[in-house]
Amino acid sequence: MPENLIEIILTAEKPSCGVLKKLSTVNVMARIFQINPGIEYTNHLMGIENYSKNSDILRDDNITVYKNQRDKTWMETRSCEICRASAATGAMIISVKVFENQKVQYKILLKNQNSLKNLQENINGIKYGYYENDEHMPGELTLRQKEILYTAYSKGYFNFNRRIDLDGIAQEMGISKKSVQATLRRGIEKIIEEYIFNNL
Numbered sequence: 001m002p003e004n005l006i007e008i009i010l011t012a013e014k015p016s017c018g019v020l021k022k023l024s025t026v027n028v029m030a031r032i033f034q035i036n037p038g039i040e041y042t043n044h045l046m047g048i049e050n051y052s053k054n055s056d057i058l059r060d061d062n063i064t065v066y067k068n069q070r071d072k073t074w075m076e077t078r079s080c081e082i083c084r085a086s087a088a089t090g091a092m093i094i095s096v097k098v099f100e101n102q103k104v105q106y107k108i109l110l111k112n113q114n115s116l117k118n119l120q121e122n123i124n125g126i127k128y129g130y131y132e133n134d135e136h137m138p139g140e141l142t143l144r145q146k147e148i149l150y151t152a153y154s155k156g157y158f159n160f161n162r163r164i165d166l167d168g169i170a171q172e173m174g175i176s177k178k179s180v181q182a183t184l185r186r187g188i189e190k191i192i193e194e195y196i197f198n199n200l
Contacts, residue, residue: 004112010129011128014102041079109147140190145186149188
C-alpha cells in the first residue's frame with residue numbers, strides 16, 4: 001500500500017543560491033516557474049521581465065544562462081543547501097517564494113516521513129524552519145494530484161513530442177496506469193476550473 005505523501009512549507013534564511021542572490025541585488029521582476037534540484041547544480045526556469053533589456057545586469061560568473069525562449073530563461077548555478085538536500089532525498093520542490101532579507105520559502109513534496117527525516121539530516125549550514133502543510137482548500141489539488149502532475153510535466157508528458165506516456169509515469173511512480181490517468185484527469189480539471197472561474 002502506498003505511503004502518505006507529505007507536503008511541507010520550509011523557510012530558509014539566506015540559502016547560498018546564486019540565482020536568488022543575484023536577483024536580490026538587481027531591480028528586476030522575476031518569477032520562478034520550476035526548479036530542478038541536483039546534488040551539484042540546480043536549474044531554475046525563470047520568467048524575467050524584459051530579459052533582453054536586463055540581460056547585461058544579470059550576468060554573473062556563478063550563473064550559466066541558456067538561450068532565452070519567449071518568456072522563459074533557464075539559469076543554472078551551484079546547488080544551495082535546500083536544493084542539494086532535496087536532490088539527495090528525492091524530494092520535489094513545487095514552488096518558491098522570495099522575501100526580503102533573502103528569506104526563501106519552499107513548498108516541498110516528500111514521499112513519506114523517512115524522506116522528511118532524511119531531508120532534515122541533509123540540510124547543513126543555514127537556519128531554517130518548516131511545518132507540514134496537510135490542509136488544502138476545496139478545489140485545490142491534492143498531494144497525489146500535485147505529485148502526478150509535477151512528474152508528468154517534468155518528464156515531458158505535455159510536450160508536443162511527448163517524451164513519456166501514461167505507462168511511463170505509472171512505472172516511474174510505482175502505481176497503476178489507471179490510477180495515473182484518473183488522478184491526472186481530476187487534477188487538470190481542477191486547474192482548468194480555477195483558471196476559468198478566477199482568471200477569465
